[in-house]
Amino acid sequence: MxxxxxxxxxxxxxxxxxxxTFLVCGKGLGGSSFMARLAAYFTHLVAPSHVENSAYFGRYFAGLHTPLHYWLVYLGYGTFLGGLASAFVNGRFRIAVDKGPGIRGRNRIFAAFTGGVLVGFASRLGxxxxxxxxxVGASMLSVGSWVxxxxxxxxxxxxxxxxxxxxx
Amino acid sequence: MGPVIKLAGMVNTPVDFFLAVCFGFFFGFILESSGLANCRKIAGVFYLYDVTVVKVMFTAIVTAMLLLYATSALGILDLSLLYVPDTYLYSYILAGFVLGTGMVIGGY
Known part of the structure; x- marks a missing residue:
């Protein structure tokens, strides 16, 4: 390793x-939109009308394409592959629960889930x-991003x- | 002037698709190689036993900032064409607080 x-x-x-990325595309990098759109897409498979009527997620389904047909989603696929490649190249690839030294695996999963819910909510709010x-925002010196x-x-x-x- | 290729949110051509996956690939590769995919390193920021994440993030911000403003000053890039998140101050304060809380609980 x-x-x-x-x-x-x-x-x-x-x-x-x-x-x-800015120079070529005029847009920055992102992570959370990928998750939001994946979540909307899969929720749509089981509860289409609920998602389409949702004030937030409904707009993902307004166009001709699926919500996955979006710059940050393709970027997300690439991010996954890049991270995977780096883990393989550097001998860090393994299937494990990454955690602190003193916590049991089951509690760690529960904590990760709780944290994930909070981060997911906050990333849409923010x-x-x-x-x-x-x-992206901070390097463009956006006041809101620094806040x-x-x-x-x-x-x-x-x-x-x-x-x-x-x-x- | 300005960004070489402007994507308008939707990825519509094979070139756009290829670019997005390529930039994403490097993004993921750099993040993993720098240790930002490791939850103990992320948690380390909040207990000050490992501040790698802060070093990487702020170096990246300063590097990108300098390049952006240098190319803007040279007339290569038009900053007004670039994406900047809209500013909603109170939402961002609350969102940041909740995100930080989730980060230290979840580790990512």
Whole structure:
């Protein structure tokens, strides 16, 4: 298993990638839209009328195409493949529950699910996650994005003490 | 001037599709290689035992910012054509707080 890249080099690589994405496409990178659209697509398979009448998700189905026919969704497929490739190349690929040292697997799954629900909700409320708001908005010096970013750290630090047994 | 190819939200041609998957591939590769797919590293930010995520993120922001403003100053890129999230201050404060909470609980 190889070491991770130097953080500053990884950051420079990520910054260049973000810049070239902007230069070529005029849009930034994102992660949470991919999940939102996947969720809408699969929910639509079982409850089509509910999703189409939803004030938020309904607009995904307004056009001719499925909600998966979208820039950030294709980007998401690529992100999945890229992460997988990196894990393989660096010998980090394995099937496991990634967790802190002192927590049982079942509790970790429950915590991950709870956290996922919160992050999913927040990413729609905030029009993005740490990619769309954090990287894209912040590098464009958007005031809202910086407020969002500092708010993320504030939230994390405010709650960290109460879930310390999960990680320490 | 401006972005070389402007995608209007929808991916309509094979070129757009190819570009999105390519940029995504590098995005995923860089994130995993830097350790940002590791929940212990993400949690480390909130207990200050590993601040890799902060180093990577802020280096990326500063790098992209400098490149954007340099190319804008040279007249290569028109910043007004680029995507910027709309600003909803109170929503973002609440969203950021909830996202940070979810991040430290869930680890991603």
């Amino acid at each position: 190889k070491d991770y890249w130097q953080p500053y080099l990884g950051g420079i690589a990520l910054g260049f990638l973000l810049f070239f 029009l993005g996650c740490t990619s769309g708001q954090g990287l 969002f970013l500092f708010s993320v750290f504030f939230g994390g630090y405010a709650v960290a003490y109460f879930v310390r047994e999960e990680w320490l």
